[in-house]
Amino acid sequence: MTEEEFDAFYHASFSRLVHQLYALTGDYSEAQDVVQEAFVRAWDRRSQFFAADAPEAWIRTVAWRLAVSRWRRARRGWDLLRRNHVEQPVEGPDPDHAALVIALRKLPEAQRQAIVLHHLCDMTVDQIAAEADVPSGTVKARLSRGRAALAKLLGEREGEAEGRRARF
Structure with missing residues (x-):
């Protein structure tokens, strides 16, 4: 797979994939981030990447897994904060x-x-x-x-x- 072929695939499918992941995640910025990360991972594996039957499906799957992983990590962080949070009253501004x-x-x-x-x-x-x-x-x-x-x-x-x- 040449760099030009990868670029053509990227330009042809990036927007569509972002919109699909946006529909799945409900967060446009998150969708852009995970699709971009999926493309970076595809670039690192580009010799095997286009040997797959459906490269766009591969990107979508990787992006979805990244989104789920980020969501789980964020939820664990919130849970940890909630468990260890000590309520302290805050005075208003002087x-x-x-x-x-x-x-x-x-x-x-x-x-x-x-x-x-x-x-x-x-x-x-x-x-x-x-x-x-x-x-x-x-x-x-x-x-x-x-x-x-x-x-x-x-x-x-x-x-x-x-x-x-x-x-x-």
Whole structure:
């Protein structure tokens, strides 16, 4: 079997096999993965592969077995997790943290990057400049503008919260 013959077979049958396995598995991505894996295995055995009477049936069978094997492995994993799971209550997000994340999202990307790298990743201005490939002065300006914008955004939030408290 030549590479060209295998390629022709692949192109002629891949889509059809994916749709068949999709019907069997109900998961299109999984169907693509297992059909592709079956073709890889066929490629490794291509000298014997086309000696078989029905190469497409061989691919379909191998792909189906792979899907079943993956499903069993996933089910065993879930069973193991379920057996060993210890329920631990999780607290909701801190309102101040949530407000900070919302405010950071409102900043321009360059300012947000400078703020996060400097204050959360403990990077120096020079390290940020090297990573962002900009002058140190640009990083300082982004930090200054970003801090001012954050103060304004977080200050507005405080003012809104106080206004709501005063109304009730």
